[in-house]
Amino acid sequence: MQLPLLVNKWxxxxxxxxxxxxxxxxxxxxxxxxxxxxxxxxxxxxxFGYLIGTMILPEPNVIEKWNRTGIPLILLASLLFIFWMIPxxxxxxxxxxxxxxxxxxxxxxxxxLPLSWSLQKASYITFNFFRLEFxxxxxxxxxxxxxxxxxxxxxxxxxxxxxxxxxxLILAILFSLWPATRVIFAQYKVPAQKLKQGYHHxx
Amino acid sequence: xxxxxxxxxxLLTGITxxxxxxxxxxxxxxxxARRHAIEENPVKLSDYQLIDANAKQINFSDLRGKxxxxxxxxxxxxxxxxxxxxxxxxxxxxxxxHSNLKNVALVSVSFDLNxxxxxxxxxxxxxxxxxxxxxYMFVPKSKQQLKAMLSEFGVxxxxxxxxxxxxxxxxxxxxxxxxxxxxxxxxxxEELNHAITSFSK
Numbered sequence: 021m022q023l024p025l026l027v028n029k030w031x032x033x034x035x036x037x038x039x040x041x042x043x044x045x046x047x048x049x050x051x052x053x054x055x056x057x058x059x060x061x062x063x064x065x066x067x068f069g070y071l072i073g074t075m076i077l078p079e080p081n082v083i084e085k086w087n088r089t090g091i092p093l094i095l096l097a098s099l100l101f102i103f104w105m106i107p108x109x110x111x112x113x114x115x116x117x118x119x120x121x122x123x124x125x126x127x128x129x130x131x132x133l134p135l136s137w138s139l140q141k142a143s144y145i146t147f148n149f150f151r152l153e154f155x156x157x158x159x160x161x162x163x164x165x166x167x168x169x170x171x172x173x174x175x176x177x178x179x180x181x182x183x184x185x186x187x188x189l190i191l192a193i194l195f196s197l198w199p200a201t202r203v204i205f206a207q208y209k210v211p212a213q214k215l216k217q218g219y220h221h222x223x
Numbered sequence: 224x225x226x227x228x229x230x231x232x233x234l235l236t237g238i239t240x241x242x243x244x245x246x247x248x249x250x251x252x253x254x255x256a257r258r259h260a261i262e263e264n265p266v267k268l269s270d271y272q273l274i275d276a277n278a279k280q281i282n283f284s285d286l287r288g289k290x291x292x293x294x295x296x297x298x299x300x301x302x303x304x305x306x307x308x309x310x311x312x313x314x315x316x317x318x319x320x321h322s323n324l325k326n327v328a329l330v331s332v333s334f335d336l337n338x339x340x341x342x343x344x345x346x347x348x349x350x351x352x353x354x355x356x357x358x359y360m361f362v363p364k365s366k367q368q369l370k371a372m373l374s375e376f377g378v379x380x381x382x383x384x385x386x387x388x389x390x391x392x393x394x395x396x397x398x399x400x401x402x403x404x405x406x407x408x409x410x411x412x413e414e415l416n417h418a419i420t421s422f423s424k
Contacts, residue, residue, distance in 0.1 A: 099237035
């Protein structure tokens with residue numbers, strides 16, 4: 021996705037203000053519901069980070085030197101994604117102000133922003149490795165949320181938790197449709213004979 | 224090369240932080256974290272002002288010297304609290320019969336200040352037992368007292384959307400000097416029995 025780099029200070033200010041309003045006013049309201057917390061609040065913060073990275077702050081040279089393949093920073097984003105999928109920290113971010121700030125900061129600047137710098141330049145294999153891992157995590161989360169006998173978050177109701185599990189499942193299926201279709205139905209451009217030759221050649 | 228270094232560094236610090244923050248990969252939910260923290264570091268509880276089933280005001284510190292099994296309830300509760308109630312009456316039978324369990328007491332604290340009063344507490348208790356011996360019913364005197372109590376115990380009460388409440392229900396064990404030392408599932412009668420005998424010595 022190619023987005024224009026903003027040069028107009030009003031546009032830059034607008035995007036940052038939107039982020040600030042989202043972080044201070046919209047999120048406290050949204051996180052009253054577990055569904056909104058998981059499927060709007062968290063992806064929203066990542067999206068703002070992504071937009072900031074593409075439209076305001078391209079990757080600085082210092083970081084570029086350490087992130088040529090894109091792998092390190094996609095890994096950073098993945099670790100934070102895993103962190104915020106742990107039920108305990110969702111509870112903490114509701115009950116403790118410091119944890120709330122950490123959520124805003126980490127998902128915007130340590131998840132969304134690095135992703136915008138790295139996803140574009142990641143190789144085909146890197147990109148799809150993380151994509152499959154992401155899909156697998158969605159399946160794992162749906163499994164956890166659907167099968168849990170007790171409430172995972174003490175601030176939310178059990179019924180909502182089951183719905184979150186189902187939504188995770190639907191999302192996981194949607195995300196895997198395209199890769200699965202390609203694996204099953206893709207027309208291989210290279211004939212099998214040629215692949216074989218390449219294999220012998222490589223030996 | 225730098226990419227590899229940074230990748231390994233992030234992987235190591237990331238996994239180490241998650242390991243440390245989840246109490247060695249043990250507590251992934253707030254409830255297990257709470258229980259883990261209490262067992263590691265018992266909580267010194269404040270002195271709360273409570274109203275008992277006879278509408279008399281008492282201080283929580285008046286119960287010092289006893290091992291207490293505290294649960295949180297609201298008397299209109301249609302689900303868990305009813306099971307908790309019958310589990311408590313079984314426990315009550317047990318501690319009344321055993322002469323060496325005289326310093327063990329059951330405590331039910333209501334968090335429904337708008338509805339529960341001395342009469343409601345008495346009615347609740349009479350649904351499960353004939354006698355109030357070694358089973359105290361309380362409602363905190365004020366909203367502040369309730370808030371302090373819930374936060375020290377780590378209990379979160381939320382609205383269930385049908386006019387009732389949902390909360391992390393469990394049995395909280397306090398020792399003779401008023402420290403919260405352990406949290407046990409009310410279904411886990413084996414551990415409850417063990418706790419009664421071990422902490423009351």
